[in-house]
Amino acid sequence: MTDARTTIDLPEGTSAGQVAGHLIETFEQEGIEIQDRETGPGYEQIKAKSPPSLLSWGEEIHVEITADEVKIASRSPSQKFDWGKSEDNVKKVKEEIREISQDSPDPVRV
Structure with a gap:
């Protein structure tokens, strides 16, 4: 598989801007390049690219945050098989x- 995606609820008590800020900080620490960020009232969109590794040429990571939910997608556009890297990226974003908000449950709406 070369792509993975999921949708989760925005944690209670957080804003789209808080989530985006946290993810951007984390991406930068992990060496993930921020390619684009769009911001609007109650809306954030982040497009990023992970660096190449032994298993992949790098994946595109897309996160769209609204007042209610977070859509997370990762894909490896230059490979037919990404050795689970896209799924790992989605899981890491969910963990972040x-x-x-540790108190908030993680209902997934695939």
Whole structure:
């Protein structure tokens, strides 16, 4: 599989801007390049690219945050098989969002 995606609820008590800020900080620490960020009232969109590794040429990561939900997608556009890297990216983003609000459940709406 070369792509993975999921949608989760925005954690209670957080804003789209808080989640986006946390993810951008985390991406930069992980060496993930921020390619684009769009901001609007109650809306954030982040497009990023992970660096190449032994298993992949790098994946595109797309996060769209609204007042209610977070859509997360990762894909490896230059490979037919990404050795689970896209799924790992989606899981890591979900974990980072969970860290923002530990009290909040993680209902997934695929």
